[in-house]
Amino acid sequence: MLHDEFIAHRLGLVPLVSTVAVDQMVSPFESAAAGNAGAGAAAAAAAAGGTAPATALDDGDEWFDVELRLDVRCTGGEGGSAGGGSMDVTTNDLRLDPRHPGVAPVGFAPSTSSPASAVAAAAAGGLGRSGAAAGEGDRRGILLAKLRQGQELRLRAVARKGIGKDHAKWQPVATAAFSPVPEIEIDQRVAAAMSDAQRDEWAAATAGGVFSHDRATGRLEVAAAERYRFDGECLAKAAELGFPGLLTATARADEFVFRVEGTGALPVSEVVSKALGVLEGKLRTLKEALDEEPDE
Numbered sequence: 001m002l003h004d005e006f007i008a009h010r011l012g013l014v015p016l017v018s019t020v021a022v023d024q025m026v027s028p029f030e031s032a033a034a035g036n037a038g039a040g041a042a043a044a045a046a047a048a049g050g051t052a053p054a055t056a057l058d059d060g061d062e063w064f065d066v067e068l069r070l071d072v073r074c075t076g077g078e079g080g081s082a083g084g085g086s087m088d089v090t091t092n093d094l095r096l097d098p099r100h101p102g103v104a105p106v107g108f109a110p111s112t113s114s115p116a117s118a119v120a121a122a123a124a125g126g127l128g129r130s131g132a133a134a135g136e137g138d139r140r141g142i143l144l145a146k147l148r149q150g151q152e153l154r155l156r157a158v159a160r161k162g163i164g165k166d167h168a169k170w171q172p173v174a175t176a177a178f179s180p181v182p183e184i185e186i187d188q189r190v191a192a193a194m195s196d197a198q199r200d201e202w203a204a205a206t207a208g209g210v211f212s213h214d215r216a217t218g219r220l221e222v223a224a225a226e227r228y229r230f231d232g233e234c235l236a237k238a239a240e241l242g243f244p245g246l247l248t249a250t251a252r253a254d255e256f257v258f259r260v261e262g263t264g265a266l267p268v269s270e271v272v273s274k275a276l277g278v279l280e281g282k283l284r285t286l287k288e289a290l291d292e293e294p295d296e
Contacts, residue, residue: 073152090141106264180251205237
């Protein structure tokens with residue numbers, strides 16, 4: 001037995017490709033603001049004897065909701081486990097809104113072929129869950145439920161625009177982190193006193209391939225400075241080997257690395273760009289409010 005809440009939770013956390021919808025779709029909060037603004041404009045126009053301007057909601061509400069449907073039944077022989085008695089229901093089984101075929105689950109690869117499905121697959125298949133190109137693993141679909149023989153699942157789901165501040169299901173980013181840019185100096189005079197085995201051991205002590213050992217020259221090199229985590233592992237290893245002055249690592253005060261991992265709903269570059277736009281808007285609003293304050 002699958003409870004409605006379980007299925008609703010699974011569906012709610014499925015990332016939908018929103019490249020087009022993010023600018024053209026209207027969220028409930030935006031529609032309320034547009035309605036209030038429209039009411040104010042209508043009142044002003046009526047008082048002046050004119051005609052109220054059109055608002056964002058005058059063209060209908062088709063961009064207010066995007067409807068997805070699911071209608072599957074396990075007959076015991078298809079798409080299931082090795083025994084053939086169960087069926088995996090994934091996001092590839094969803095039927096998309098024909099008005100907006102570009103709004104589809106990330107990595108959407110429908111089993112049926114149609115013009116709408118082709119548009120959806122092209123839009124959703126271009127991005128994987130991390131925002132990179134989708135691979136074969138992304139095209140298997142996101143598992144929603146498992147059905148036994150004779151069970152069926154029918155539902156109508158409504159997708160709406162929102163922001164992560166209101167609910168995690170609208171977050172286009174899985175993780176976002178800052179890290180300082182390191183300035184690393186290796187004392188090659190100390191490294192020259194080490195054996196090849198010690199240099200290999202020290203270079204391998206830090207995860208991520210930050211350091212490398214050039215056996216031809218006997219030098220220790222910084223292969224990927226941006227992966228250095230200031231965890232102290234390489235310093236501790238150098239001290240353990242008897243070469244405590246081997247490395248000096250400091251953080252730059254004027255530069256940092258900003259890492260963003262997307263869910264696939266939007267390209268990461270677009271997420272960062274729009275986030276900066278939001279910050280810019282808030283700063284502009286703050287400046288306008290300060291400008292309106294009377295001078296004391």
